[in-house]
Amino acid sequence: MATSSFWSVVQTHPRAETRAVLNLERQGFPTFFPHCIKQKGKHKREIVEALFPSYVFVSLAEDTIWGPIANTYGVKKIIDLSERTTLSRTE
Numbered sequence: 001m002a003t004s005s006f007w008s009v010v011q012t013h014p015r016a017e018t019r020a021v022l023n024l025e026r027q028g029f030p031t032f033f034p035h036c037i038k039q040k041g042k043h044k045r046e047i048v049e050a051l052f053p054s055y056v057f058v059s060l061a062e063d064t065i066w067g068p069i070a071n072t073y074g075v076k077k078i079i080d081l082s083e084r085t086t087l088s089r090t091e
Helices: 017-026
Strands: 005-012 035-040 045-050 055-061 075-079
Touching (some): 005 017, 017 055, 017 075
Antiparallel strands (some): 005 055, 005 075, 035 045
């Protein structure tokens, strides 16, 4: 029987979203990091700018142990959503 999954919000350390996403994905956690790439400076260097600074999303199964996520480099804390909610379309 397949377990259901949900998206949880993870707060990262300041400007550590990319580090947190890379380390979470290395551990096998699917992530979603909404961002845009901007060119800044005299030499038009490309930088990643988060749409939600210090926050990324992680897909978790109902039986996921949260310890490895909370102790991942770049992660500050897991935002606990006491009510498990799912996104649905309104008709």
